[in-house]
Amino acid sequence: MRTVTFPVGGLYPVRHKHAAHRSAIRNAILPAVSIVPLRQSHGPDAELCVAPGDKVGEGTRIGRAIGDLCAHVHSPIPGLVREIRPVTLPDGVISTAAVIDLAGSFDRLGKVLARHEWKTLRPGTLLRLIEDAGVVGMSGVSQPTHTAIDARAAASCRWLIVNGAESEPYVCADHRLMVEHPAEIFEGLQIVERLLAPDRVTVGIGADKRDAMRRMRAHDADGRRRDYVRLSVKYPQGDERQLIRAVTGLEVPSDGHAIDVGCVTVSAATLYAIWEAVVTRKPLYERVVTVAGNGVARPGNIKVRIGTPIGGLLAECGGVTDPVARIVIGGPLRGYATTDLTTPVLKYTTAVLVLTATEVNAAPTAGCIRCGRCAEACPMGLDPARLYKLVAHGRSGDAVDHGLYDCTECGGCGYVCPSRIPLVDGLRDGKANR
Amino acid sequence: MSTNPPQFHDRATTGRMMWAVALSLLPAAGWGVYRYGTPALSVIVVAVGAAVISEGVIGLIRRRPTLRDGSAVLAGLLIGMAMPPWVGLHVPVTAAIFAMLVVKWSFGGLGGNWMNAAAGGLVFAFYSWNRQMTGTGVDGESSATVLTTVRGALETASGPVGGPVGLLRAVGYPVSSVDVSVTDWMNARVLTVVGANLPGGYVDLFLGYVDGAIGDGSVALILIGTIALVATRVIRWEIPAAYFASYAIVTRIFGGLVFDDGYMAGDVLFHTLSGGVVFAMFYLAPDLSSAPTNRSAMLVYGAGVGVLTFLFRFYGAYPGSGAFAVLVMNTLVPLLNRGFRPRRFGTRRRRDPGGGVRAIAGAGRKP
Numbered sequence: 179m180r181t182v183t184f185p186v187g188g189l190y191p192v193r194h195k196h197a198a199h200r201s202a203i204r205n206a207i208l209p210a211v212s213i214v215p216l217r218q219s220h221g222p223d224a225e226l227c228v229a230p231g232d233k234v235g236e237g238t239r240i241g242r243a244i245g246d247l248c249a250h251v252h253s254p255i256p257g258l259v260r261e262i263r264p265v266t267l268p269d270g271v272i273s274t275a276a277v278i279d280l281a282g283s284f285d286r287l288g289k290v291l292a293r294h295e296w297k298t299l300r301p302g303t304l305l306r307l308i309e310d311a312g313v314v315g316m317s318g319v320s321q322p323t324h325t326a327i328d329a330r331a332a333a334s335c336r337w338l339i340v341n342g343a344e345s346e347p348y349v350c351a352d353h354r355l356m357v358e359h360p361a362e363i364f365e366g367l368q369i370v371e372r373l374l375a376p377d378r379v380t381v382g383i384g385a386d387k388r389d390a391m392r393r394m395r396a397h398d399a400d401g402r403r404r405d406y407v408r409l410s411v412k413y414p415q416g417d418e419r420q421l422i423r424a425v426t427g428l429e430v431p432s433d434g435h436a437i438d439v440g441c442v443t444v445s446a447a448t449l450y451a452i453w454e455a456v457v458t459r460k461p462l463y464e465r466v467v468t469v470a471g472n473g474v475a476r477p478g479n480i481k482v483r484i485g486t487p488i489g490g491l492l493a494e495c496g497g498v499t500d501p502v503a504r505i506v507i508g509g510p511l512r513g514y515a516t517t518d519l520t521t522p523v524l525k526y527t528t529a530v531l532v533l534t535a536t537e538v539n540a541a542p543t544a545g546c547i548r549c550g551r552c553a554e555a556c557p558m559g560l561d562p563a564r565l566y567k568l569v570a571h572g573r574s575g576d577a578v579d580h581g582l583y584d585c586t587e588c589g590g591c592g593y594v595c596p597s598r599i600p601l602v603d604g605l606r607d608g609k610a611n612r
Numbered sequence: 613m614s615t616n617p618p619q620f621h622d623r624a625t626t627g628r629m630m631w632a633v634a635l636s637l638l639p640a641a642g643w644g645v646y647r648y649g650t651p652a653l654s655v656i657v658v659a660v661g662a663a664v665i666s667e668g669v670i671g672l673i674r675r676r677p678t679l680r681d682g683s684a685v686l687a688g689l690l691i692g693m694a695m696p697p698w699v700g701l702h703v704p705v706t707a708a709i710f711a712m713l714v715v716k717w718s719f720g721g722l723g724g725n726w727m728n729a730a731a732g733g734l735v736f737a738f739y740s741w742n743r744q745m746t747g748t749g750v751d752g753e754s755s756a757t758v759l760t761t762v763r764g765a766l767e768t769a770s771g772p773v774g775g776p777v778g779l780l781r782a783v784g785y786p787v788s789s790v791d792v793s794v795t796d797w798m799n800a801r802v803l804t805v806v807g808a809n810l811p812g813g814y815v816d817l818f819l820g821y822v823d824g825a826i827g828d829g830s831v832a833l834i835l836i837g838t839i840a841l842v843a844t845r846v847i848r849w850e851i852p853a854a855y856f857a858s859y860a861i862v863t864r865i866f867g868g869l870v871f872d873d874g875y876m877a878g879d880v881l882f883h884t885l886s887g888g889v890v891f892a893m894f895y896l897a898p899d900l901s902s903a904p905t906n907r908s909a910m911l912v913y914g915a916g917v918g919v920l921t922f923l924f925r926f927y928g929a930y931p932g933s934g935a936f937a938v939l940v941m942n943t944l945v946p947l948l949n950r951g952f953r954p955r956r957f958g959t960r961r962r963r964d965p966g967g968g969v970r971a972i973a974g975a976g977r978k979p
Binding site for chain 2 (some may be wrong): 186191192198324347419429430431432433434479504506508509511512513514515531533537538539540541544545546547548549550553557558559560561563581584585587590592593594595596597600602603606
């Protein structure tokens with residue numbers, strides 16, 4: 179089997195996967211209170227369709243999607259809507275959230291869900307099921323899935339790529355899903371294949387996930403030709419552009435999208451959510467989250483309801499032990515630090531990490547010594563230090579000419595910078611204040 | 613409250629990198645002190661002290677101390693080690709102060725300097741105190757460096773002289789007992805297999821049993837230090853590798869001419885092992901601040917330093933060819949960074965701002 183990667187840039191951060199990658203997915207205790215933000219994708223808030231005092235069931239729709247960048251939001255637990263209030267999401271954006279108190283009985287929890295036949299359904303119906311379940315990209319970029327694999331995508335899609343790279347350190351939620359639920363993920367893939375009718379299908383799995391590769395291949399028995407490739411453990415191998423470059427050799431144009439080179443990528447966790455949406459008709463209201471870091475007593479992979487405050491999740495993992503330097507929501511390179519333990523788990527929250535000082539390696543910011551490490555790490559061929567200086571000098575326009583908008587904010591430059599210059603911050607400022 | 617990514621970092625910090633480089637120099641410095649004794653120690657101590665005091669004074673004036681980043685100690689160490697032990701102590705002091713105040717801080721301190729601070733201080737010293745730096749006699753006690761000996765012998769020699777090593781033997785330059793035994797063993801046991809024969813003198817150069825600057829004599833110890841640095845990725849391999857490649861090629865082709873040996877007769881081994889070339893290759897040329905920031909520019913830069921080192925060494929009026937070559941290439945770094953910018957992902961070719969982006973052709977659409 180081939181091991182593929184992208185040729186330019188990239189880095190090998192300390193991987194820290196050992197803590198949780200062998201730990202089987204376990205179910206979280208249900209939260210007594212669930213805080214469900216209406217912004218569950220990188221788009222606008224969904225439109226609220228419940229009011230305080232309303233009774234909701236497990237999976238009741240509480241937010242209706244507006245436009246293509248938004249997905250429906252469902253109640254993760256049965257109960258009563260206590261209040262509607264704004265919450266600050268990890269990335270600093272403020273979203274309206276429904277606060278739901280647990281009450282009443284569960285429709286799905288603890289029951290064997292009926293499996294619905296999907297092979298007879300028309301593509302439009304399948305897409306509607308996925309849309310109704312509120313499925314979004316689960317492993318980072320949280321585009322609503324029904325817009326990523328719709329008829330327009332089908333018209334251009336020649337190459338479907340399954341993303342099992344999971345190149346962020348610590349995170350192994352997708353890994354565990356592939357190991358424990360390969361049949362479901364595989365059926366999810368069949369559903370997407372049905373929708374997109376691609377010429378080729380490639381399943382890419384991180385080279386460090388041999389067990390996942392073995393399990394996934396073992397379920398590939400429907401006779402269709404699919405390629406399996408090992409993806410290098412280089413970061414950010416899981417980013418769409420780097421994934422496509424590694425698998426197909428094509429580069430998504432700087433000003434274009436994956437579909438411009440005929441490619442659609444979908445992550446293993448998203449395939450699982452698609453399977454749940456179509457086969458068990460279950461809305462997306464829970465997900466697997468990796469809880470890890472040296473500051474947490476029992477690291478592991480937890481199946482948790484969306485809207486669960488991270489404090490509850492951490493308590494379930496034995497609480498916090500060592501002096502904590504940072505609590506991170508998401509992977510350590512792309513994620514955000516927070517001090518608010520009521521921050522809820524979102525559909526695209528891959529991990530909650532409790533990092534100690536020896537893991538963070540923080541240092542005071544110093545002047546740039548022009549070592550070029552950031553440029554060496556940049557997977558987009560940019561010179562982050564140069565862009566940073568241009569932005570800092572109020573020359574964002576020049577920074578744009580040097581590729582500011584090519585920056586995918588993977589965080590690689592900030593990781594390697596020996597002077598701890600906040601490069602990602604600076605580049606974001608440049609994009610925002612142009 | 614939330615803070616932006618990334619949330620964790622590589623262990624390397626600017627200070628750690630500088631201290632690591634300084635640490636890696638210590639074996640070679642220790643060798644110099646062992647060989648030359650107290651004078652060598654005082655040159656090093658004085659150079660480091662002058663650099664540290666300069667940096668400290670600047671820190672006081674700026675009310676922002678920077679001594680902990682180790683760059684002053686490193687620059688002082690490099691300057692001291694590149695000087696001969698018999699030099700007057702005002703030379704390292706002036707060179708270190710010049711390096712810190714003029715070359716480094718007048719451009720804004722660590723990272724702001726476009727010129728390698730240590731190399732700048734050294735070249736300043738070479739031009740100002742040429743006789744002391746080359747060591748042909750302050751007070752009659754000092755001995756000449758290998759290169760000065762070769763130079764001197766070459767002026768009086770005529771016709772083919774058997775290369776630099778032949779010249780050294782002709783003027784009776786001593787060969788240590790270590791060299792004799794190692795060379796004999798190599799010739800008897802190892803090199804007979806390939807039918808080669810190693811003349812005496814090279815082992816002295818490699819191990820540092822020759823007179824020269826304090827710290828650049830022992831190529832072996834410098835190599836040990838740099839291997840550790842490259843392995844821990846404190847310095848990158850591109851610049852030393854390109855430096856060595858270009859220097860070796862040019863020396864092989866043209867290095868025989870000054871010895872009347874004709875083309876393709878240069879003694880690469882001798883010219884690499886002697887005269888601080890390895891020191892410049894691993895400690896002056898790859899200086900982070902004054903070298904280019906991307907790979908292809910680094911390769912061109914390294915190759916340029918190699919060719920210039922050859923030119924200055926064989927046809928220049930002054931010693932210190934490595935340091936001087938580094939300085940000249942420093943001036944070209946902005947140009948190199950600009951000219952060898954890597955291709956941006958998803959664009960067809962390198963382009964300068966203002967040019968159009970041409971999207972690459974896709975896999976095409978379905979019919």
